Amino acid sequence: MKRACVIGYPIVHSRSPLIHGYWLRQHKIDGEYLRREVRPEEIDDFLQNFASHGLVGCNVTLPHKEAAARNAKHVTAVVRALGVANTLWLENGELHADNTDVAGFLAHLDDSIPGWQARTEHAVVLGAGGAARSIIYGLKARGVARLTIVNRSRERAHELLRELKIEAAVASYDELSSLLPSADLLVNTTSLGMKGQPPLEIDLESLKKGAAVSDIVYVPLETELLRQARELDHPAVDGLGMLLHQAVPGFERWFGVRPEVTPELRALIVADLVKDAAKQGKS
Ligand SMILES: NC(=O)c1ccc[n+]([C@@H]2O[C@H](COP(=O)([O-])OP(=O)(O)OC[C@H]3O[C@@H](n4cnc5c(N)ncnc54)[C@H](OP(=O)(O)O)[C@@H]3O)[C@@H](O)[C@H]2O)c1
Structure with missing residues (x-):
């Protein structure tokens, strides 16, 4: 056996x-x-x-x-x-x-939102912790031309990019409203919105029409971010798919x-x- x-x-x-x-x-x-x-x-x-x-x-x-x-x-x-x-x-x-977190994240997107890659020129990633590493690496590997990392600690985001040898912009949460209108993909890799954690306070009204939204948090399965995205007709994928595919x-x-x-x-x-x-x- x-x-x-x-x-x-x-x-x-x-x-x-x-x-x-x-x-x-x-x-x-x-x-x-x-x-x-x-x-x-x-x-x-x-x-x-x-x-x-x-x-x-x-x-x-x-x-x-x-x-x-x-x-x-x-x-x-x-x-x-x-x-x-x-x-x-x-x-x-x-x-x-x-x-396999990288492959898991990408396979879930491929399965759930066919064609996302061809439509994604600018991706905005929230977070620069352990999980963000795989997501940022995966998006870069798939040829996403413009990446912006939004993190509470900007220094941590710069450090992560240095370690990965990836070039991307780093921004703060108060710059989000100016980034969302050009974002084709928005990914939450922070623990915000997870059960027992503070909420992810974000308004998707200004997000580019048709942009894809991914939340890797899966407890709860439908986070506030995903609820808002679906309400505004954005294709949205939850964190459980990444867990299963990895x-x-x-x-x-x-x-x-x-x-x-x-x-x-x-x-x-x-x-x-x-x-x-x-x-x-x-x-
Ligand atoms: N779906 C899956 O397969 C999968 C796989 C791995 C992880 N996850 C989920 O991903 C989430 C993150 O995991 P992780 O291992 O990357 O955690 P981590 O290394 O601790 O990173 C946490 C991230 O959240 C940010 N953050 C935490 N509290 C915050 C607050 N109050 N305000 C603003 N930002 C805050 C941190 O920002 P700072 O850098 O500024 O502290 C950092 O970017 C967890 O919910 C985990 O369950 C899912």
Whole structure:
């Protein structure tokens, strides 16, 4: 039996076992996908002895993504550029690392808004944290000509661009109203609007007609940003699609079948999100 898992600290909230468990059942594969808590002080040792754990590979979540990139013997070009990895696998006993957040974000956009790339000359990205790294890299890789990063800390945005060796403009939130009329794509990569976080206060009235809007936050599934975008007839995509699509390449490497992001899988995860929200509502 092939075994994979997701490692992180803490790890109880990861939905990866639900996603991979669905595909294992769907494809009748003799395999298993578990959660495994690895404490920060144990991570280097865990990764350096990866072949001894009986795993074909694993997903990596916070706070171990840098350690995963650092400890893998072979890394993809994306990992080399970003310095963080979320997918590991063994090949001839050696550890390989990839970062599938980039592919996940782009695949979800490709699936949900066909033709977005050809229509996007100017993309405005809100945020310059961990997730923004993958989004900015992905948009640049797809040839988006003009990128503007809007972040509370402008210095953090400049630092991220320096690290990625990407040229883009950096702006503040009070400049947004002058940026939105020329934006073809607006992406929220901040934690604003996420359950338990402050709201993302933004008025989309001035956003260019037909511009696409993406929010990578997926709790709640329909954020205020997406609600507003849909009300104003902008094509809009939520964060759950990115989460589902980023899981595809790992499953394929470990279990040898390229799985699909189906409406049934999406419904399964949505049901879990709803169940969690109800539980939290009661407590
Ligand atoms: N859909 C997916 O697959 C997926 C994948 C990864 C992450 N996510 C989601 O993406 C979000 C961000 O994650 P992350 O790992 O990038 O977090 P992070 O590294 O902590 O970055 C947080 C970002 O939010 C900004 N921010 C936070 N509080 C703010 C406030 N009060 N006002 C203005 N800006 C604020 C930060 O700005 P400063 O730099 O100024 O602090 C920074 O740009 C989370 O909601 C996470 O769940 C989704």
